[in-house]
Amino acid sequence: MIEGEKLIPINIEDEMKSSYIDYSMSVIISRALPDVRDGLKPVHRRVLYGMYQLNIFSKSSYKKSARIVGEVLGKYHPHGDISVYDTMVRMAQKWISRYPLIDGQGNFGSLDSDPPAAMRYTEVKMKKISEEMLSDINKNTVNMKLNFDDSLEEPTVLPTRIPNLLINGSSGIAVGMATNIPPHNLKETIEAICAYIDSNNSLSIEKIIKYIKAPDFPTGGIIYGYNGVKNYFLTGRGRLIIRAKIHIEEIQGRKSIVVDEIPYQVNKSDMISKTIGLIKNGKIEELYQVRDESDRNGLRIVYVLKQNTNPEILLNKLFQYTSLQTYFNVNIIALVKGKPSQLNIRDLIQNFLYHRHDVIIRRTKYELKKCKDRIHILKGFLKILNSLNNMIQFIKNSKNRNDATKKLITEFNLSEHQSKSILDLRLQSLTSMEQNKIKEEHDELIKKNFFLENVLFKYSVRTDIIKKELLEIKRKYSDSRRTQIDYSGNEGKINIEDLIENKQVVLTISHAGYIKRTSLSEYKRQGRGGVGNRGAIARESDFFKHLLVATNHQYLLLFTKKGKCFWLRVYEIPEGSKISKGRAIQNIIDLKKDDKVNAYVLVNNLTDKKYIKNHYVMMVTKNGIVKKTSLYHYSRPRKYGINAIIIRKDDSLLKAVLTKGDSHVFVALQSGRIIRFSEKNVRPTGRNSFGVIGITCSIEKDEVIGMICVENIIIKMGYLLVVSKNGFGKRSKIEDYRLTNRGGKGVKTINTTKKVGCLISIKYVKEEDDLMIIKKSGIIIRISISDIRVMGRNTQGVRLINLKNNDAIADVAKIYSKVIS
Structure with missing residues (x-):
């Protein structure tokens, strides 16, 4: 240790705390956070002031960026040339700054984050709007401070006429805090400030929102939802969803x-x-x-x-x-009197106006002093105008300038300053014309002096000046809003249903498992016995097996022959035209190769607890086993499906129907027999169960072809429709089928002759419904139910569609008379 020095013991924990606080405050104040008054960080302010000192204004020629960087670096900002140049670049980039403050020439990067050219290649000058930020800086409007080596002075804030923090925003990460302020439209912002002035500083945030609608980003886009905007207007914090x-x-x-x-x-x-x-x-x-x-x-x-x-x-x-959708987390933190503060939109307006009042007061004091000094001089001129000859004689008889000054002070009762100004007068100023100009100037300055004193002492006069200057800024620089606002947005919870119309569609599924969705409007109604329209071109050895009419917002439960259940939203099914082939179901759901979708159930809502607890899924297998399970058990499907029923050997799930628990169940065999029993005879069981016998197959190789469930309260309002393989069909009254217990053999419903073919479909229909029939060849016909005659059970029916070349009916679907809600 050197002689005279001494060691002072310090607690390292206390020293680290103290040093870290000093470091963090230095970062917060000197680097990361903008000043609420001019919206600038020190480096931005120094760049603009450096260009001002070099006279690089909007009407000047472009200067090399390296020249400005050197000026700022050498005089004001000793933190490295990269930080200064990067700041300049961002102030010039149109996709970063809503109102760029620097006019750049050359390569300043791109939206793809391409880097700008080196500073020796690019050139810059001020934008016209930047000059408004430096206006009146030479009139003692802001405090100055010494630079890093105490050799020069720099402004602590700019006397800006534009609300820069509001229109350009700011972002920065300090120690323990960060700021992220979005830009706003200049026209809207100035209108809000003017309205705030007119309200005598009492305009509420709710009313400010009527003027400043939302942020206005330089790249445009759409603000999706409005709650985030309201939140940060009120509190200074909020989350915005921005969409392309x-x-x-x-x-x-x-x-x-x-x-x-x-x-x-x-x-x-x-x-x-x-x-x-x-x-x-x-x-x-x-x-x-x-x-x-x-x-x-x-x-x-x-x-x-x-x-x-x-x-x-x-x-x-x-x-x-x-x-294409991002989030902008607003956090308005800025320096207010040197301290970081959380601010709302009203605070930003208020602090900007405080600053403008301060600037105008200081500017007025400066101008008033200049005005008073000039009036004082002119008063001296006016005193000697009537005694010019005497004045000239006194000056001629004086030994030197100091002697002349003293004589003028004594003889004409002038101040030293007035006397020196008189001695500096040119002889041409003593002409009668010039004397008149002096008198006019004096009178004008007296008026100006009165006005400036009013500005100092009357708050209302200052607010009028602020408002007038703001309206002039608006006239010069305002533009249209770029960012749109979608007030209907649901704050990022993407609801696809809002984008898709809930219209009726036709779902077709082929034997090989290809599915598609087509608008119902593509299928025009025809008369009974027509040939139909081309529905699609079936793949080789494939034919169309199922046809469903649904609405886009419904859920489609898919049941496989092995008893698994999957689900889709109807709008998730690929859309196709009438003649398209569709998409393989295996590409939509995770279906095993040895399994196949056999049954489909349309459900209106799987999120409504009351709805799912009041509905059941009734299933039937090929061998006549029926099972009832609450819809609740199918409301939480998994990626790989869930078990719906346990299938015995040599059996498979054939059909599933949605019920309310009080329906009449009709199960039909391909031999043409139908059984009718009450749904209450089938007890609800869980998903992992076998079920009970619904109908007995009395003929060898006979099997179930379909099942319908009709609510008890509407059963007498409609008819039972049956369709055979060869295109025959008929309507019968419900009373023709007596109510029995489950497990019986059923009664005859159609004569299944060679001409008619076996039974393939049963439906419950009303007079106002339509019927869609699809052939295995892909031909589809849409006919009105009212065109089909009501006939007894033991008849063959009428021809519904003409079949050619060994074609056959693949499936039948009912079209409801109104859209399902």
């Missing part, structure tokens, strides 16, 4: 999603590459191609869809898995 702006186009015969605007701060190339990765990983299978067609005229990203893909469902996936 898109539209649907048809390009070369394929539907395409075209992106016109992407969310704020999203890297375009990263978003596209991640989307391609999702396609390769199989998370998004509906996309055929992704293309970036952006150019200097604007952004354009094209998502080309595969055939028969629903754009709304795909768009929902893109919002969920890609940056």
Whole structure:
């Protein structure tokens, strides 16, 4: 240890606490957080002030960026050239700043996060709006402080006329806190500030929202939902959901999603590459191609869809898995009197106005002093104008300038300053014309002096000036809002049902397991005995087996022949035209190769607890076994399906029907026999059970072909419709089928002759319903139930559809007279 020095013991824990607090406050105040008054961090302020000192204004020529960086670095900001240049770049990038403060020339990067060119290649100058931030800085409007080496002075804040923190926002990460302030539209912001002034500073946040609608991002996009906006307006904290702006186009015969605007701060190339990765990983299978067609005229990203893909469902996936939807977490923290504070939207307006009042007071004091000094000089001029000859004689007789000054002070009762100003007068100022100008200037300055004193002492005069200057800013720089607001959005809980119309559709399933969804409007009604329309081109050795009429928002429960249950939303089924082939069910659900979907149940709601507890699923197997289970047990399906029924050997699940527990059950055999019994005769059991006998097959190789369940209260309002394999059908009265116990052999319902063919379908129908019949060849006919005659049980019926070339009926579906709710 050197002589004279001494060691002072310090507790290391206390020293670390103290040092860390000093470091964190230095970061918070000197780097990370903006000042609430001008909305700038020190480095941004120094860049603008450095350009001001170099006279690089909007009307000046561009100067090399390296020159400005050197100026700022050498005089004000000793933290490295990269930090200064990066700041300049961000202030010039149109997709980062809503109202850029720097006009850049050269390569300043791109939306793809391409780096800017080196500072020796790029050039910059101020934007016109930046000059409004530095206006009146030479009039002692703000405090100055010494720079890092105490050789120069720099402003602690800029005397900005624009509410920069509101219109450009800010972001930064300090120690233990962060700020993230979104940009807003200048026109809306100024209108809100003016309304706040007019309300005598009492405008509520609820009324401010009427002027400033929401953030306005430079890249546009859509703010989805409004609760996040309200939250941060009120508290300074909130979460915004931002979506890309898109539209649907048809390009070369394929539907395409075209992106016109992407969310704020999203890297375009990263978003596209991640989307391609999702396609390769199989998370998004509906996309055929992704293309970036952006150019200097604007952004354009094209998502080309595969055939028969629903754009709304795909768009929902893109919002969920890609940056087409992002979140902006608002946290308004700024420095107020040197301390970090959480602020709401009203606080930002209030603090900006406090700053403008302070600037105007200081500017007025400066101008008033200049005005008073000039009036004082002019008063001296006016005193000697009437005695010019005497004044000139005194000056001529003086020994020197000091002697002349003293004589003028004594003889004309002037101040030293007035005397020196008179001695500095040119002779041309003594002409009569110039004398008149002096008098006019004096009178004008007296008026100006009165006005400036009013500004100082009257609050209302200052607010009028602030408002007038703001309206001038609005006139010069305002533009239209770029970011749209979707008030109906549900705050990020993506509800695909909001995007898809709940219209009636036709679901067709082939024998080989191909499924598709088609709008019901594509099938026009025909008369009985027609030939039908082409429904689809069946694959080789395949034919159409099932036909269902549903609505888009319903759930479709799928039951396999081995007794497993899966479920889908109807809108998740691939859409196709009448002639398309559909998509394999195995590609939609996780179905084993040796299993096959045999039965389908349409359910209105699987989330309503009351609904699922009041409904049951009634099942029947090929051998006549029936089973009833509460719908509640099927409301939580798993990826690999759940057990619905235990199937015995040589049997398979054939049909499933949704009931309310008080229905009459009709089970039909292909031999043409039907049994009718009360659903109450079948006790509800769990999913892992066998069931009980519903009907007895009395003929060898006979089997169940269908089952219907009709509620007790409506059973007499309709008819029992039966359809045979060869296209014959008829309606019969319900009373023709007596109510018996389950397990019987049933009664005859149709003569199954060679001409008629075996029974293939039974339906409960009403007069106003329609019927859709599909052939194995894919031909579909839609006919009115009222066209089919009511006949007795023991008849063969009438021809419903003409069959050719050994064709046969594949399935029959009923169309309800109104959309299912």
